[in-house]
Amino acid sequence: MATPPVVLVTGATGFIGSHTVLELIRRGYRVRGVSRSREKSEEWNALYPQQATYIEWVTISSIVDSDSLDRASIGVDYIIHTAAPFTLDFEYNLEDMLVPSVVGTRNIMRVASKRPRVKHVVIVSSLAAVVDYREGLNPERQYTPNDWAPASWEEAARTDDSTYVWTASKIFAERAAWDFLQQEKPQFFITTFCPPVILGPPGQPYDDFDELNQSLQQQWSIINGEAAAIPRAFFPASVDVRDVARLQVLALSTPRARNQRYIPISSPFTNGHAAAIVRRGFPDQARRVTPGPDDAPPRFQVDTSQLMRDFPIEWIPLERTLLDLAAALYQKESQLQESG
Numbered sequence: 001m002a003t004p005p006v007v008l009v010t011g012a013t014g015f016i017g018s019h020t021v022l023e024l025i026r027r028g029y030r031v032r033g034v035s036r037s038r039e040k041s042e043e044w045n046a047l048y049p050q051q052a053t054y055i056e057w058v059t060i061s062s063i064v065d066s067d068s069l070d071r072a073s074i075g076v077d078y079i080i081h082t083a084a085p086f087t088l089d090f091e092y093n094l095e096d097m098l099v100p101s102v103v104g105t106r107n108i109m110r111v112a113s114k115r116p117r118v119k120h121v122v123i124v125s126s127l128a129a130v131v132d133y134r135e136g137l138n139p140e141r142q143y144t145p146n147d148w149a150p151a152s153w154e155e156a157a158r159t160d161d162s163t164y165v166w167t168a169s170k171i172f173a174e175r176a177a178w179d180f181l182q183q184e185k186p187q188f189f190i191t192t193f194c195p196p197v198i199l200g201p202p203g204q205p206y207d208d209f210d211e212l213n214q215s216l217q218q219q220w221s222i223i224n225g226e227a228a229a230i231p232r233a234f235f236p237a238s239v240d241v242r243d244v245a246r247l248q249v250l251a252l253s254t255p256r257a258r259n260q261r262y263i264p265i266s267s268p269f270t271n272g273h274a275a276a277i278v279r280r281g282f283p284d285q286a287r288r289v290t291p292g293p294d295d296a297p298p299r300f301q302v303d304t305s306q307l308m309r310d311f312p313i314e315w316i317p318l319e320r321t322l323l324d325l326a327a328a329l330y331q332k333e334s335q336l337q338e339s340g
Contacts, residue, residue, distance in 0.1 A: 063083050065107075113186040132150055141301065200325055235269075244264060
């Protein structure tokens, strides 16, 4: 019997990473998961005891630790890189966002190039690396995977605009991967995905809502009524985290995905429409949800034709994404109330 291929997953206890690990295990891979702490990996195993036998954990406190990452890459066949800062609450632009994002991606590429066994590296980027968030989606143009948002390292290092710093970190990190591929010509292929707002039920262990990533924290503040008003969505488009996980795993065995960049968008999206879906789906919670109009998203055009040709995927509908998310968060709230 053939030995299952081993996939190194960074950020394995995070929102995207946890769903990616679960998808890999479902498809017969073995996983070497990178966690920032032993406590988090133990919590993950406790949450998924049946899957725990298929994952080996390594603790690396920071992805910029190239020596630890190098050791973790021994004997792996593939790498999926999901670890990246996703917060607008940071103190130092360079130390907290720009350097970890870029150096972390470069380290992934370097260690993969040192391991002849590595065949493919998949990287989660962002639609922020495609579309200039300051301008928003221009309804008069069609965005394609060949588009790049502008960014200046000097401006990102000194600005007070935390959103610009985060978007710049995504741009420079993804560019670092493509530059490495072009300059070093390693033995492996890469695939990058540039998703918009990623939603869906948390797959990761967490003990407090403050531990959730930015997009889920925003949804929680809306459906529990903490948000004083419905905030504008970062981008008027979304995708389910489970679809992102599936695409990453499928890319490993899809020859057409080699050295390709994709924009996975499943649905137009506004927070007002999302709130309306939750009100209808959870009538007992409807009064808690922040009031606001069920508004339609602005018109935009993104070319996803290559993705749809290359991957046999049927998108999870937005309504299911949001109802699954709300159900998980309301259930977590009940558990926390009962325990404390």
